Amino acid sequence: MDRVPVLKIGDILLVSIQIDMEDQVALQLQEDLADRIVATGCHGVIIDISALDIVDSFVGRTLATIAAVSRVLDAETVVVGMRPAVAITLVELGLQLPGIRTALNVELGMDLLARERGDDDGDDGDDVEGTDTPAVSTP
């Protein structure tokens, strides 16, 4: 069965989805990711969907579940690299991705996560980051 690799970069887990998200793949990814977050103690998850042509309600729900699970394990999830065509289709269908943060690309996603952590660590006195976030969570 196809598996989606989970890469660790610093404090972030990077998941690049290059294959069709079928039920089994999605469930496996969900499990793998939860395991890896606990094993590595990472505080950020970036899911790159720039290779996905189709994002339907199932994929949307999977992403939302992953985000929710990660949040429970104290890791923020950012979905990056959504194609314009995918975004347009989602809007036309009236589908939204509730509870999911998005960014244009991996770099901006890492920025966003870094800023989030910066805000959280504000009490430590090293708060040099702004409080505003350019990338927004979807309504």
Add this chain to the structure above:
Amino acid sequence: MTLSVDEAARFAALLEENQDALVAAWTEQVAATLRGRLSQAELQRQTAELRRGFQQALAGAARDLSGESTAELRAQLAELSASRARQGFSATETAVSVFALKEAVLGVLGDYSSDAATLKDYVAFSSFVDQAALFTFDSYVRVREELIADQTEQLLELSTPVVKLWEGVVAVPLVGTLDSARAQVVMERLLQTLVDTGSPYAIIDITGVPAVDTQVAQHILKTVVAARLMGADCIISGIRPQIAQTIVALGIEFGDIATKSSLADALRYVLAQTGRKAR
């Protein structure tokens, strides 16, 4: 009424014998309608060519305009109407270029004995010319429609630029009415630019949009939501006082989308958002 073979041959001979007189009369007729917008020499050349086309078609025993022998004449007529259409002449002015041949032929015919046979010949020939003129008109309309389609496309390209205002900030100045087709183009182009430039902010400036109704608002909202899904934020700017009144009167909700009255305000807002980060 179609031309019989010997009628066609007689006319071919007639066109050949009186070519100078015909071309002169014909050119004069056309020149009168075009009122000097084409030079005499140019017209002379065109009519001379057309005369040769007609003469060859008739000599080839053409009964109507669909045959093999009239292929060249059809090509000439198509070319004539295409050039007339591009130069902005009206349909009448284009058709007259062909119809004038009838008058010219009548002038030449006057020299011959006018009996019933000649009259019959002339009516048959006249219907042949009518077909030619109708064909000209068809080609004229086709060329004009192509022109209009091309221009519409160019206008669409022209009217939806996406410009980079600042590092990480792009703007779309919308000018003109926003219909579904344009809204689609704007949305696609904006989202693609966001991806290409990696800009997390986009400003949609509607200063040039004459009216905002629910339809237009719907299009703008869709664009904003799509951009948000991709991880970029949109600000709407350039809302004129009347437009603001209309928006409220129509009960359009922009929700948590930032709206600013001018492009400068929108840019200041975005820079304030990113400012602390940049420092």
